[in-house]
Amino acid sequence: xxxxxxxxxxxxxxxxxxxxxxxxxxxxxxxxxxxxxxxxxxxxxxxxxxxxxxxxxxxxxxxxxxxxxxxxxxxxxxxxxxxxxxxxxxxxxxxxxxxx
Numbered sequence: 001x002x003x004x005x006x007x008x009x010x011x012x013x014x015x016x017x018x019x020x021x022x023x024x025x026x027x028x029x030x031x032x033x034x035x036x037x038x039x040x041x042x043x044x045x046x047x048x049x050x051x052x053x054x055x056x057x058x059x060x061x062x063x064x065x066x067x068x069x070x071x072x073x074x075x076x077x078x079x080x081x082x083x084x085x086x087x088x089x090x091x092x093x094x095x096x097x098x099x100x
Contacts, residue, residue, distance in 0.1 A: 004043055004044065004070065005070075005075070005093060007043050008040055008043055008044065008075075008077060008090060008093055009090055009093050010090075011036055011039050011040065011089060011090045012087075012088070012089035012090075013032050013035045013036055013039075013087070013088050013089070014032075014086065014087045015029075015031050015032050015035075015086045015087070029085060030085065031085075032081060032085055032086065032087065032088040033055070033064065033079070033081070033085070033088065035088075036066075036079055036088050036090070037049060037052060037066065040066060040068055040077065041068075044068050044069070044070045044075075045069075045070065048068040048069050048070060049066065049067075049068050050067040050068060050069055050074065051065075051066070051067040052064070052065075052066050052067075053065040053066070053067075055081065055085075057083075060083070061080055061081060061082060061083065062080070062081040062082075062083060062085070063078055063079065063080050063081070063091075064078070064079045064081070065077070065078055065079075066079060067096060073095055073096075074095070074096040074098075075093060075094065075095055075096055076093070076094055076095075076096040077090050077092070077093050078090070078091050078092040078093075079091065
């Protein structure tokens with residue numbers, strides 16, 4: 001399983017094409033997000049995705065948390081995007097703590 005986690009940590013997607021740097025939230029293109037979620041699903045398993053949090057604006061970038069399960073453990077992948085949503089990569093991967 002460590003090799004599988006390393007594959008998820010190395011996920012990085014870049015979409016080619018010209019898009020304006022600032023889009024209204026109603027006109028966002030989520031192609032990069034969809035590709036990252038699909039790649040995690042292919043690596044971790046078909047029914048592995050548990051939760052995809054909304055994308056949060058952090059000023060100079062945007063972030064999103066994706067919770068997925070592998071075996072008996074849940075993991076939290078923090079995905080970082082540029083503001084135009086043309087690039088995205090897994091910036092942090094950690095085991096999600098169990099809640100009581």
